[in-house]
Amino acid sequence: MINKIVGTPAEAVAEIFDGATVMISGFGEAGSPIELIHALIDHGACDLTIVSNNTGNGHIGLAALIENKQVRKMICSFPRTANSVVFPELYRRGEIELELVPQGTLAERIRAGGAGIPAFFTPTSVNTPLAEDKEIRIFNGKPYVMEFGLKADFALVKCKISDRYGNLLYNKTARNFGPVMCMGANRSIVQASQIVELGMLDPETVVTPGIFVNKVVEISNPLSENQLIKENRRYPWA
Protein backbone atom coordinates (compact mmCIF):
# COMPACT_ATOMS: atom_id res chain seq x y z
CA MET A 1 0.00 0.00 0.00
CA ILE A 2 1.19 3.46 -0.78
CA ASN A 3 0.66 5.94 2.00
CA LYS A 4 2.78 9.09 1.94
CA ILE A 5 0.99 10.66 4.89
CA VAL A 6 3.00 11.22 8.05
CA GLY A 7 1.66 12.40 11.39
CA THR A 8 3.76 15.41 12.29
CA PRO A 9 6.04 18.02 10.71
CA ALA A 10 8.87 16.65 12.89
CA GLU A 11 8.48 13.20 11.31
CA ALA A 12 8.28 14.80 7.88
CA VAL A 13 11.64 16.57 8.13
CA ALA A 14 13.51 14.00 10.26
CA GLU A 15 15.48 12.63 7.30
CA ILE A 16 17.05 16.00 6.35
CA PHE A 17 20.80 15.73 6.91
CA ASP A 18 23.57 18.27 7.55
CA GLY A 19 24.92 19.77 4.34
CA ALA A 20 21.75 19.02 2.34
CA THR A 21 20.42 21.20 -0.45
CA VAL A 22 16.79 22.06 0.32
CA MET A 23 14.32 23.79 -1.99
CA ILE A 24 11.65 25.79 -0.15
CA SER A 25 8.50 26.86 -1.98
CA GLY A 26 6.96 30.30 -1.70
CA PHE A 27 6.96 33.76 -3.17
CA GLY A 28 7.31 35.89 -0.10
CA GLU A 29 4.82 34.44 2.33
CA ALA A 30 2.52 32.95 -0.30
CA GLY A 31 3.24 29.22 -0.44
CA SER A 32 5.95 29.21 2.21
CA PRO A 33 5.69 25.97 4.27
CA ILE A 34 6.16 27.65 7.63
CA GLU A 35 5.32 24.62 9.83
CA LEU A 36 7.82 22.43 7.94
CA ILE A 37 10.50 25.15 8.23
CA HIS A 38 9.90 25.49 11.96
CA ALA A 39 10.18 21.70 12.27
CA LEU A 40 13.52 21.90 10.44
CA ILE A 41 14.68 24.50 12.96
CA ASP A 42 13.72 22.16 15.82
CA HIS A 43 15.42 19.28 13.98
CA GLY A 44 18.62 21.31 13.72
CA ALA A 45 20.17 20.14 10.43
CA CYS A 46 22.85 22.66 9.54
CA ASP A 47 25.25 23.70 6.78
CA LEU A 48 22.25 23.75 4.43
CA THR A 49 22.05 25.23 0.96
CA ILE A 50 18.56 26.70 0.54
CA VAL A 51 16.94 27.31 -2.83
CA SER A 52 14.02 29.73 -2.47
CA ASN A 53 12.87 32.86 -4.29
CA ASN A 54 13.34 35.11 -1.23
CA THR A 55 15.07 34.96 2.14
CA GLY A 56 12.12 35.17 4.52
CA ASN A 57 10.45 37.87 6.55
CA GLY A 58 10.84 39.07 10.12
CA HIS A 59 12.16 36.42 12.51
CA ILE A 60 9.96 33.48 11.56
CA GLY A 61 9.89 30.80 8.85
CA LEU A 62 12.81 30.91 6.42
CA ALA A 63 14.25 34.03 8.08
CA ALA A 64 14.32 32.19 11.44
CA LEU A 65 16.07 29.20 9.82
CA ILE A 66 18.75 31.57 8.52
CA GLU A 67 18.94 33.43 11.84
CA ASN A 68 19.46 30.08 13.60
CA LYS A 69 22.69 29.71 11.56
CA GLN A 70 21.56 26.53 9.79
CA VAL A 71 22.06 27.96 6.30
CA ARG A 72 25.45 28.18 4.60
CA LYS A 73 24.25 29.43 1.23
CA MET A 74 21.11 30.91 -0.37
CA ILE A 75 20.25 30.44 -4.03
CA CYS A 76 17.52 32.97 -4.80
CA SER A 77 16.33 35.74 -7.11
CA PHE A 78 15.27 38.44 -4.65
CA PRO A 79 17.00 38.26 -1.26
CA ARG A 80 15.60 41.49 0.15
CA THR A 81 12.02 42.56 0.68
CA ALA A 82 10.33 45.10 2.88
CA ASN A 83 10.36 42.81 5.92
CA SER A 84 13.62 40.94 5.38
CA VAL A 85 16.07 41.88 8.10
CA VAL A 86 17.96 38.68 8.91
CA PHE A 87 19.60 37.82 5.59
CA PRO A 88 20.85 41.35 4.70
CA GLU A 89 22.63 41.63 8.04
CA LEU A 90 24.37 38.25 7.77
CA TYR A 91 25.25 38.90 4.13
CA ARG A 92 26.86 42.25 4.93
CA ARG A 93 28.90 40.57 7.66
CA GLY A 94 30.03 37.92 5.16
CA GLU A 95 28.42 35.12 7.17
CA ILE A 96 26.22 33.67 4.42
CA GLU A 97 26.81 32.98 0.73
CA LEU A 98 24.48 34.17 -2.00
CA GLU A 99 24.00 32.86 -5.51
CA LEU A 100 21.76 35.37 -7.25
CA VAL A 101 19.70 33.86 -10.09
CA PRO A 102 17.13 35.65 -12.27
CA GLN A 103 13.67 34.45 -11.28
CA GLY A 104 12.77 32.76 -14.57
CA THR A 105 16.19 31.14 -14.77
CA LEU A 106 15.74 29.86 -11.21
CA ALA A 107 12.36 28.30 -12.08
CA GLU A 108 13.72 26.77 -15.28
CA ARG A 109 16.88 25.46 -13.60
CA ILE A 110 14.70 23.66 -11.06
CA ARG A 111 12.35 22.36 -13.75
CA ALA A 112 15.30 21.18 -15.85
CA GLY A 113 16.89 19.50 -12.85
CA GLY A 114 13.69 17.58 -12.27
CA ALA A 115 13.30 16.77 -15.96
CA GLY A 116 16.74 15.19 -16.36
CA ILE A 117 18.16 18.11 -18.35
CA PRO A 118 21.65 19.00 -17.07
CA ALA A 119 21.93 22.41 -18.75
CA PHE A 120 20.17 24.74 -21.17
CA PHE A 121 20.67 28.06 -22.94
CA THR A 122 18.60 31.14 -22.11
CA PRO A 123 18.68 34.77 -23.29
CA THR A 124 18.11 35.98 -19.72
CA SER A 125 21.07 37.87 -18.19
CA VAL A 126 23.11 38.05 -21.42
CA ASN A 127 25.31 41.19 -21.35
CA THR A 128 24.81 41.62 -17.61
CA PRO A 129 27.06 40.92 -14.61
CA LEU A 130 25.05 37.75 -13.89
CA ALA A 131 26.35 36.14 -17.10
CA GLU A 132 30.00 36.76 -16.27
CA ASP A 133 32.16 33.63 -16.45
CA LYS A 134 29.32 31.65 -18.03
CA GLU A 135 29.40 30.01 -21.46
CA ILE A 136 27.74 32.08 -24.19
CA ARG A 137 26.55 30.52 -27.47
CA ILE A 138 25.03 32.13 -30.51
CA PHE A 139 21.81 30.61 -31.87
CA ASN A 140 20.19 32.21 -34.94
CA GLY A 141 22.45 35.22 -34.48
CA LYS A 142 21.46 35.89 -30.84
CA PRO A 143 23.58 35.25 -27.73
CA TYR A 144 22.38 32.86 -25.04
CA VAL A 145 23.93 31.95 -21.70
CA MET A 146 24.32 28.38 -20.46
CA GLU A 147 22.65 27.62 -17.15
CA PHE A 148 22.73 24.35 -15.24
CA GLY A 149 19.75 22.32 -14.10
CA LEU A 150 19.34 22.47 -10.34
CA LYS A 151 18.63 19.46 -8.19
CA ALA A 152 18.11 19.25 -4.45
CA ASP A 153 18.15 16.55 -1.82
CA PHE A 154 14.83 17.76 -0.44
CA ALA A 155 11.97 20.11 -1.19
CA LEU A 156 9.69 21.60 1.45
CA VAL A 157 6.44 22.64 -0.20
CA LYS A 158 3.08 24.01 0.90
CA CYS A 159 -0.13 23.10 -0.90
CA LYS A 160 -3.86 23.20 -0.30
CA ILE A 161 -5.09 19.65 -0.85
CA SER A 162 -3.38 16.26 -1.15
CA ASP A 163 -4.41 12.61 -1.14
CA ARG A 164 -2.33 9.74 0.22
CA TYR A 165 -0.64 9.27 -3.18
CA GLY A 166 0.68 12.83 -2.94
CA ASN A 167 -1.40 14.27 -5.77
CA LEU A 168 -1.47 17.99 -5.04
CA LEU A 169 -3.67 21.03 -5.60
CA TYR A 170 -2.43 24.49 -4.65
CA ASN A 171 -4.09 27.76 -3.63
CA LYS A 172 -4.01 30.76 -5.98
CA THR A 173 -0.60 32.47 -6.24
CA ALA A 174 0.75 30.25 -3.44
CA ARG A 175 1.41 27.66 -6.18
CA ASN A 176 4.48 29.52 -7.53
CA PHE A 177 7.60 27.31 -7.14
CA GLY A 178 5.84 24.32 -5.50
CA PRO A 179 5.28 22.16 -8.59
CA VAL A 180 8.80 22.56 -10.03
CA MET A 181 10.43 22.05 -6.63
CA CYS A 182 8.54 18.77 -6.17
CA MET A 183 10.10 17.72 -9.50
CA GLY A 184 13.58 19.02 -8.75
CA ALA A 185 14.11 17.35 -5.37
CA ASN A 186 15.03 13.74 -4.68
CA ARG A 187 12.64 13.77 -1.72
CA SER A 188 9.65 16.13 -1.66
CA ILE A 189 8.07 16.86 1.70
CA VAL A 190 4.71 18.60 1.54
CA GLN A 191 2.39 20.26 4.02
CA ALA A 192 -1.24 20.25 2.90
CA SER A 193 -4.07 22.21 4.47
CA GLN A 194 -6.32 19.23 3.80
CA ILE A 195 -5.83 15.55 3.00
CA VAL A 196 -8.67 13.86 1.14
CA GLU A 197 -9.53 10.26 0.26
CA LEU A 198 -8.29 8.78 -3.01
CA GLY A 199 -10.73 9.56 -5.78
CA MET A 200 -11.81 12.88 -4.30
CA LEU A 201 -9.46 14.83 -6.57
CA ASP A 202 -10.55 15.20 -10.18
CA PRO A 203 -7.63 13.65 -12.13
CA GLU A 204 -8.06 16.41 -14.74
CA THR A 205 -7.25 19.09 -12.18
CA VAL A 206 -4.32 17.54 -10.30
CA VAL A 207 -1.42 20.04 -10.51
CA THR A 208 1.44 17.97 -9.08
CA PRO A 209 1.22 14.25 -9.87
CA GLY A 210 1.91 12.15 -6.77
CA ILE A 211 5.01 10.53 -8.32
CA PHE A 212 6.90 13.76 -7.50
CA VAL A 213 5.92 13.66 -3.81
CA ASN A 214 7.34 11.52 -1.00
CA LYS A 215 5.73 12.69 2.24
CA VAL A 216 2.64 14.68 3.14
CA VAL A 217 1.66 16.09 6.50
CA GLU A 218 -1.69 17.73 7.17
CA ILE A 219 -1.53 21.23 8.68
CA SER A 220 -5.15 22.31 8.63
CA ASN A 221 -4.66 25.89 9.81
CA PRO A 222 -1.19 27.03 8.74
CA LEU A 223 0.22 30.05 10.54
CA SER A 224 0.04 33.42 8.78
CA GLU A 225 3.49 35.00 8.42
CA ASN A 226 1.83 38.35 8.00
CA GLN A 227 0.04 38.02 11.31
CA LEU A 228 3.17 36.77 13.14
CA ILE A 229 5.18 39.70 11.81
CA LYS A 230 2.52 42.15 12.96
CA GLU A 231 2.77 40.57 16.42
CA ASN A 232 6.57 40.77 16.29
CA ARG A 233 6.88 37.03 16.94
CA ARG A 234 10.13 35.06 16.72
CA TYR A 235 10.81 31.39 16.19
CA PRO A 236 11.73 29.46 18.31
CA TRP A 237 8.79 30.94 20.23
CA ALA A 238 9.93 33.06 23.15
Next chain:
Amino acid sequence: MGINENKGWSRDQIAARIAADIPDGAYVNLGIGLPELVANYIPLGREVIFHTENGLLGVGPSPAKEEEDDELINAGKKPVTAIPGACFFHHADSFTMVRGGHIDICVLGAFQVSREGDLANWSTGEPDAIPAVGGAMDLVQGVKTIIVFTQHTTKSGEPKIVESCTYPLTGKGVVSHIYTDYAVIDVKKEGLFVREMAPGIDFEFLKSCTGAELKLYES
Protein backbone atom coordinates in the same frame (compact mmCIF):
# COMPACT_ATOMS: atom_id res chain seq x y z
CA MET B 1 19.38 71.75 -15.54
CA GLY B 2 17.43 70.93 -12.41
CA ILE B 3 13.97 69.79 -11.66
CA ASN B 4 10.82 71.73 -11.46
CA GLU B 5 8.16 69.83 -9.56
CA ASN B 6 5.36 71.66 -11.31
CA LYS B 7 6.59 70.92 -14.79
CA GLY B 8 5.34 68.15 -17.00
CA TRP B 9 3.00 65.25 -16.37
CA SER B 10 2.15 63.85 -12.93
CA ARG B 11 2.80 60.17 -12.27
CA ASP B 12 -0.86 59.40 -12.83
CA GLN B 13 -0.81 61.33 -16.09
CA ILE B 14 2.21 59.33 -17.26
CA ALA B 15 0.36 56.14 -16.32
CA ALA B 16 -2.68 57.29 -18.30
CA ARG B 17 -0.48 58.24 -21.26
CA ILE B 18 1.03 54.71 -21.30
CA ALA B 19 -2.38 53.08 -20.85
CA ALA B 20 -3.71 55.00 -23.85
CA ASP B 21 -1.10 53.26 -26.04
CA ILE B 22 -1.90 49.71 -24.85
CA PRO B 23 -4.11 48.07 -27.47
CA ASP B 24 -7.24 46.02 -26.90
CA GLY B 25 -6.46 42.36 -26.30
CA ALA B 26 -2.90 42.88 -25.08
CA TYR B 27 -1.29 40.66 -22.44
CA VAL B 28 0.65 43.02 -20.19
CA ASN B 29 3.09 42.63 -17.31
CA LEU B 30 3.45 45.61 -14.97
CA GLY B 31 6.66 45.98 -12.97
CA ILE B 32 6.71 46.68 -9.25
CA GLY B 33 6.09 50.29 -8.13
CA LEU B 34 5.18 53.12 -10.51
CA PRO B 35 4.20 50.82 -13.41
CA GLU B 36 1.38 49.35 -11.28
CA LEU B 37 -0.47 52.68 -11.74
CA VAL B 38 -1.01 51.90 -15.43
CA ALA B 39 -3.72 49.35 -14.58
CA ASN B 40 -5.93 52.17 -13.26
CA TYR B 41 -6.08 53.96 -16.62
CA ILE B 42 -6.93 51.37 -19.29
CA PRO B 43 -9.54 53.16 -21.43
CA LEU B 44 -13.11 51.90 -21.13
CA GLY B 45 -14.02 49.28 -23.68
CA ARG B 46 -10.52 47.84 -23.96
CA GLU B 47 -9.89 44.36 -22.65
CA VAL B 48 -6.33 44.02 -21.36
CA ILE B 49 -5.10 40.97 -19.41
CA PHE B 50 -2.50 41.64 -16.72
CA HIS B 51 0.12 38.99 -15.99
CA THR B 52 2.02 38.79 -12.75
CA GLU B 53 5.10 36.57 -12.81
CA ASN B 54 4.24 34.88 -9.53
CA GLY B 55 1.55 32.94 -11.35
CA LEU B 56 -1.63 34.79 -12.34
CA LEU B 57 -3.08 35.90 -15.66
CA GLY B 58 -6.01 38.23 -15.11
CA VAL B 59 -4.90 40.42 -12.21
CA GLY B 60 -7.82 42.53 -11.01
CA PRO B 61 -8.03 45.65 -8.84
CA SER B 62 -6.80 45.81 -5.24
CA PRO B 63 -9.23 44.18 -2.81
CA ALA B 64 -10.99 45.90 0.07
CA LYS B 65 -9.01 45.54 3.29
CA GLU B 66 -11.23 42.77 4.67
CA GLU B 67 -11.04 40.80 1.40
CA GLU B 68 -7.23 40.64 1.33
CA ASP B 69 -5.79 37.15 0.89
CA ASP B 70 -2.14 36.40 1.76
CA GLU B 71 -2.11 33.82 -1.01
CA LEU B 72 -3.42 36.12 -3.75
CA ILE B 73 -0.69 38.68 -4.38
CA ASN B 74 1.22 40.35 -7.20
CA ALA B 75 4.96 40.39 -7.93
CA GLY B 76 5.33 43.29 -5.48
CA LYS B 77 3.75 41.00 -2.85
CA LYS B 78 0.72 43.29 -2.56
CA PRO B 79 -2.79 41.81 -2.28
CA VAL B 80 -4.69 41.72 -5.58
CA THR B 81 -7.84 40.10 -6.95
CA ALA B 82 -8.36 37.73 -9.85
CA ILE B 83 -10.82 38.75 -12.59
CA PRO B 84 -13.47 36.35 -13.92
CA GLY B 85 -11.57 34.30 -16.52
CA ALA B 86 -8.28 34.47 -14.60
CA CYS B 87 -5.98 31.48 -14.25
CA PHE B 88 -3.17 30.41 -11.93
CA PHE B 89 0.02 28.58 -12.95
CA HIS B 90 3.43 27.68 -11.57
CA HIS B 91 6.65 29.64 -11.97
CA ALA B 92 8.15 27.68 -14.86
CA ASP B 93 4.95 28.15 -16.88
CA SER B 94 4.86 31.82 -15.90
CA PHE B 95 8.36 32.40 -17.24
CA THR B 96 7.57 30.33 -20.31
CA MET B 97 5.02 33.05 -21.02
CA VAL B 98 7.65 35.72 -20.33
CA ARG B 99 10.76 34.31 -21.97
CA GLY B 100 8.90 32.56 -24.78
CA GLY B 101 7.58 35.82 -26.23
CA HIS B 102 3.94 35.30 -25.28
CA ILE B 103 3.52 38.55 -23.33
CA ASP B 104 2.94 41.61 -25.52
CA ILE B 105 3.99 44.50 -23.31
CA CYS B 106 5.95 44.98 -20.10
CA VAL B 107 6.13 48.31 -18.27
CA LEU B 108 9.19 48.70 -16.04
CA GLY B 109 10.88 51.33 -13.92
CA ALA B 110 14.47 52.41 -14.59
CA PHE B 111 17.57 53.78 -12.93
CA GLN B 112 18.99 54.53 -16.38
CA VAL B 113 18.10 53.96 -20.05
CA SER B 114 20.70 54.43 -22.77
CA ARG B 115 20.45 55.83 -26.28
CA GLU B 116 20.55 52.28 -27.63
CA GLY B 117 17.80 51.04 -25.32
CA ASP B 118 20.01 49.43 -22.69
CA LEU B 119 18.19 49.25 -19.36
CA ALA B 120 19.65 49.41 -15.85
CA ASN B 121 16.98 48.88 -13.19
CA TRP B 122 18.13 46.20 -10.72
CA SER B 123 21.29 47.35 -8.99
CA THR B 124 23.14 50.56 -8.28
CA GLY B 125 26.28 48.48 -7.97
CA GLU B 126 27.12 49.89 -4.54
CA PRO B 127 29.44 47.54 -2.67
CA ASP B 128 27.25 47.04 0.41
CA ALA B 129 23.94 46.83 -1.49
CA ILE B 130 22.18 43.46 -1.37
CA PRO B 131 21.87 42.47 -5.01
CA ALA B 132 18.34 41.44 -6.01
CA VAL B 133 17.16 40.88 -9.56
CA GLY B 134 13.75 39.14 -9.46
CA GLY B 135 12.23 38.66 -12.90
CA ALA B 136 13.51 41.83 -14.58
CA MET B 137 16.19 40.15 -16.71
CA ASP B 138 13.73 37.53 -17.97
CA LEU B 139 11.09 40.15 -18.78
CA VAL B 140 13.38 42.39 -20.83
CA GLN B 141 14.63 39.46 -22.92
CA GLY B 142 11.29 37.80 -23.58
CA VAL B 143 8.48 40.34 -23.70
CA LYS B 144 7.80 41.72 -27.19
CA THR B 145 7.66 45.42 -26.24
CA ILE B 146 9.43 46.92 -23.24
CA ILE B 147 8.13 50.27 -22.03
CA VAL B 148 10.02 52.28 -19.42
CA PHE B 149 7.99 54.40 -16.97
CA THR B 150 10.28 56.83 -15.13
CA GLN B 151 10.82 60.35 -13.97
CA HIS B 152 12.95 62.13 -16.56
CA THR B 153 15.70 62.92 -14.05
CA THR B 154 16.77 61.66 -10.63
CA LYS B 155 15.67 63.46 -7.47
CA SER B 156 18.90 65.47 -7.61
CA GLY B 157 18.30 66.40 -11.25
CA GLU B 158 20.69 63.98 -12.97
CA PRO B 159 19.53 62.64 -16.34
CA LYS B 160 18.20 59.08 -16.32
CA ILE B 161 18.30 58.90 -20.11
CA VAL B 162 22.01 58.64 -20.87
CA GLU B 163 24.49 57.93 -23.63
CA SER B 164 25.47 54.67 -21.95
CA CYS B 165 24.43 53.24 -18.58
CA THR B 166 26.87 53.45 -15.69
CA TYR B 167 24.82 51.09 -13.48
CA PRO B 168 24.91 47.30 -14.07
CA LEU B 169 22.67 46.36 -17.00
CA THR B 170 19.40 44.47 -16.84
CA GLY B 171 19.51 43.98 -20.61
CA LYS B 172 21.16 45.42 -23.68
CA GLY B 173 19.11 47.09 -26.43
CA VAL B 174 15.80 45.97 -24.94
CA VAL B 175 13.75 49.17 -24.44
CA SER B 176 11.29 50.28 -27.15
CA HIS B 177 9.62 53.32 -25.58
CA ILE B 178 10.30 55.68 -22.68
CA TYR B 179 7.47 57.58 -20.94
CA THR B 180 8.60 60.28 -18.51
CA ASP B 181 7.08 63.29 -16.80
CA TYR B 182 8.43 65.39 -19.66
CA ALA B 183 8.05 63.36 -22.84
CA VAL B 184 7.30 60.18 -24.75
CA ILE B 185 10.41 58.93 -26.49
CA ASP B 186 10.78 56.09 -29.01
CA VAL B 187 14.02 54.12 -29.03
CA LYS B 188 15.02 53.36 -32.61
CA LYS B 189 18.13 52.15 -34.40
CA GLU B 190 18.71 55.71 -35.58
CA GLY B 191 18.48 57.12 -32.03
CA LEU B 192 16.00 58.52 -29.55
CA PHE B 193 12.96 60.17 -31.17
CA VAL B 194 10.70 62.48 -29.19
CA ARG B 195 7.12 61.53 -30.05
CA GLU B 196 5.39 63.88 -27.64
CA MET B 197 6.26 66.49 -25.04
CA ALA B 198 4.25 67.29 -21.92
CA PRO B 199 2.47 70.66 -21.83
CA GLY B 200 4.97 73.41 -20.97
CA ILE B 201 8.01 71.38 -22.01
CA ASP B 202 9.95 72.50 -25.08
CA PHE B 203 12.64 70.65 -27.01
CA GLU B 204 15.49 72.85 -25.75
CA PHE B 205 14.53 72.22 -22.12
CA LEU B 206 14.10 68.51 -22.78
CA LYS B 207 17.58 68.31 -24.32
CA SER B 208 19.03 70.15 -21.32
CA CYS B 209 17.88 67.44 -18.90
CA THR B 210 18.66 64.44 -21.10
CA GLY B 211 22.08 62.79 -21.17
CA ALA B 212 21.83 61.45 -24.72
CA GLU B 213 21.09 62.98 -28.11
CA LEU B 214 17.38 63.46 -28.86
CA LYS B 215 15.80 63.78 -32.28
CA LEU B 216 12.49 65.12 -33.51
CA TYR B 217 10.48 63.14 -36.05
CA GLU B 218 10.06 66.23 -38.30
CA SER B 219 13.76 66.96 -38.73
